[in-house]
Amino acid sequence: MGSFYVTTPIYYVNAEPHLGHAYTTIVGDALTRWHRLLGDDVTYLTGTDEHGLKIRQAADAAGTTPQEFCDRIAPAFQRAWERLDIANDDFIRTTEPRHHAAVRELLQRCYDAGDIELDTYSGKYCVACEEYYTDDELLDDGLCPIHKRPVDHFEEENYFFRLSRFQDRLLDWYAAHPGAIVPEFRANEALGLIRGGLRDFSVSRTSLDWGIPLPWDSDHVAYVWFDALTNYLSAVGFGDPAQDHTQRWPVDYHLIGKDIIRHHCVYWPAMLMSAGVELPKGWAVGGWLLVDGEKMAKSTGNVVNPLDLVDTVGVDGFRYYVLADTTYGSDGDFSYDGLVARYNADLANNLGNLMARVATVVAKKCDGVGPAPRADSPLADAAAAAVAGATTGWDAVSPSRALEATWGLIRATNAHLEANEPWKADPGAEVDAVMGDALEALRIIAVLTHPAVPGTAAQIWERLGMTGALDDQRIPDAVSWGGYPGGTDIVKGDPLFPRIAS
Numbered sequence: 001m002g003s004f005y006v007t008t009p010i011y012y013v014n015a016e017p018h019l020g021h022a023y024t025t026i027v028g029d030a031l032t033r034w035h036r037l038l039g040d041d042v043t044y045l046t047g048t049d050e051h052g053l054k055i056r057q058a059a060d061a062a063g064t065t066p067q068e069f070c071d072r073i074a075p076a077f078q079r080a081w082e083r084l085d086i087a088n089d090d091f092i093r094t095t096e097p098r099h100h101a102a103v104r105e106l107l108q109r110c111y112d113a114g115d116i117e118l119d120t121y122s123g124k125y126c127v128a129c130e131e132y133y134t135d136d137e138l139l140d141d142g143l144c145p146i147h148k149r150p151v152d153h154f155e156e157e158n159y160f161f162r163l164s165r166f167q168d169r170l171l172d173w174y175a176a177h178p179g180a181i182v183p184e185f186r187a188n189e190a191l192g193l194i195r196g197g198l199r200d201f202s203v204s205r206t207s208l209d210w211g212i213p214l215p216w217d218s219d220h221v222a223y224v225w226f227d228a229l230t231n232y233l234s235a236v237g238f239g240d241p242a243q244d245h246t247q248r249w250p251v252d253y254h255l256i257g258k259d260i261i262r263h264h265c266v267y268w269p270a271m272l273m274s275a276g277v278e279l280p281k282g283w284a285v286g287g288w289l290l291v292d293g294e295k296m297a298k299s300t301g302n303v304v305n306p307l308d309l310v311d312t313v314g315v316d317g318f319r320y321y322v323l324a325d326t327t328y329g330s331d332g333d334f335s336y337d338g339l340v341a342r343y344n345a346d347l348a349n350n351l352g353n354l355m356a357r358v359a360t361v362v363a364k365k366c367d368g369v370g371p372a373p374r375a376d377s378p379l380a381d382a383a384a385a386a387v388a389g390a391t392t393g394w395d396a397v398s399p400s401r402a403l404e405a406t407w408g409l410i411r412a413t414n415a416h417l418e419a420n421e422p423w424k425a426d427p428g429a430e431v432d433a434v435m436g437d438a439l440e441a442l443r444i445i446a447v448l449t450h451p452a453v454p455g456t457a458a459q460i461w462e463r464l465g466m467t468g469a470l471d472d473q474r475i476p477d478a479v480s481w482g483g484y485p486g487g488t489d490i491v492k493g494d495p496l497f498p499r500i501a502s
């Protein structure tokens with residue numbers, strides 16, 4: 001039990017929320033729901049990145065002010081997360097006063113430490129990345145390696161953060177904090193970037209007015225990364241004399257995509273070192289959800305709107321798919337056929353079918369009243385194994401492993417029913433024993449599936465006649481064998497997951 005603080009990247013409001021945003025946000029939601037079950041005091045933060053050249057350009061194109069443009073798009077993210085049952089505790093927008101205060105405070109501290117200095121920069125710049133590139137970083141034809149589009153030549157006077165001074169300190173820190181970045185192969189990528197040599201990076205622009213002015217030189221506004229990264233501190237009161245950010249900080253996990261390792265695992269800890277702020281406890285780096293093998297992007301036209309998929313498979317069908325189908329850290333390949341196949345196999349045929357057959361047999365053979373489970377049930381070991389596997393999986397920020405372990409109990413319970421065929425037997429002690437075991441397994445399944453499919457888990461909990469809210473349950477008590485008391489009315493209800501024709 002303790003505090004548990006998790007963040008998603010803040011999402012750039014130059015486009016509507018897409019599958020990639022939804023993926024990371026659902027992973028964070030499931031992880032933090034698990035930690036709430038553990039009794040941790042959870043803060044789950046997401047939000048929107050609202051400054052920078054792209055927003056200025058998008059606003060100009062839409063014939064509106066940047067603030068009006070952001071005010072129009074940011075709620076689309078908030079609505080999407082409500083629709084996807086995301087239980088974030090806070091939603092930060094970088095145009096908020098609390099964020100401006102935090103950015104000014106962090107900049108001033110780094111400036112006072114002597115790590116921010118004025119210099120002239122000229123180089124190749126990708127507007128979409130908001131990043132300078134050296135020639136050897138560009139593709140052979142001179143295109144941006146991320147966007148595969150031409151870069152511009154920029155020259156301007158900027159303030160620079162002296163990242164080059166932090167190589168040894170960063171390497172020492174990571175050596176002293178093994179396992180801070182998961183999965184391990186992503187940690188190796190970050191260390192490779194640091195060992196490869198660090199270049200100072202620009203923290204300001206004079207060519208742009210849509211941003212936060214530097215506290216010591218208002219001709220410059222803060223460059224997008226210095227601005228954006230600081231949101232993780234703004235939300236916990238950094239820069240506000242009335243608040244103590246160390247109540248929540250350091251963060252337990254920054255959830256990030258593999259494309260922003262450099263900014264989160266190299267720039268950010270160096271900025272914090274300079275400012276005298278404690279470093280994060282962890283980073284969990286996810287891969288991309290590819291669509292037909294390509295990163296989803298507005299420019300490639302393969303953007304999948306997650307809310308369209310919810311109309312087909314339901315909120316929980318979609319959440320389960322993105323959590324179970326991709327090993328967090330690696331790339332996943334999204335396909336509609338894969339979504340429907342997994343929905344039918346794991347949700348309709350396994351979880352949904354288990355609830356339906358248990359309720360049907362209890363109605364027919366037990367007068368609709370659930371018998372109590374046996375203390376020495378053959379399913380008790382399967383339940384203990386599922387709990388252990390789920391715990392290991394969530395601890396490692398590996399939702400797919402946690403859910404594989406959880407589904408192990410669902411499969412074991414279905415197998416237990418098929419082996420005993422209570423639907424063929426006469427009512428009596430034997431049927432009662434088998435059904436009591438299955439009901440207890442379903443009760444534990446409701447708790448274990450709550451992080452991934454909260455709406456469905458709550459329905460199972462209710463249909464079993466359990467009292468109290470499911471999200472008030474606490475692990476380990478709530479997943480110890482024998483918690484189903486027996487004697488409740490079991491409700492069949494509609495199918496949890498109607499099969500989808502594929």
Ligand SMILES: [Zn+2]
Pocket residue numbers: 126127128129130144145146147148
């Ligand atoms: Zn680019």
